[in-house]
Amino acid sequence: MRxxxxxxxxxxxxxxxxxxxxxxxTLEQLRSIILATAPRATESISYQLPCYKYLYMLVGIGTNKKYCSFYTMNPGLVKSLKEELKDIKVSGSTLHFTPDELLPVELIKKIILTRIAQNELLAQSRKK
Incomplete structure (x- = not known):
């Protein structure tokens, strides 16, 4: 939103x-959750947004005019969590939170851990 x-x-x-x-x-909280859940992830700026990489791109955070955004970088994962995300504003593979909204910390951790596992599986499959 710069x-x-x-x-x-x-x-x-x-x-x-x-x-x-x-x-x-909210951005600081998202960042803290990501760094605590994925301690081996590296933090960088990509597409002018904070992004986190573990083997491959993992997740990212950002803002728009109304929301803080958590980029899962995996539309299929979001679809598979449809029921758990029913009370969250979602567009594509991005979760949106208003600044005064409590974050679903356990769900965010679950997404990060799933993305770590997906990236590890991808890295293993590319070694063969």
């Missing part, structure tokens, strides 16, 4: 600092 006047962020901290104050706590 407006003009901000340089392209180089780190997740810079990205979060550039967002409106009401979005920062």
């Amino acid at each position: 407006g003009s006047g901000f340089p392209t962020p180089r780190t997740a901290q810079e990205y979060i600092a550039q967002q409106p104050p009401e979005f920062r706590a």
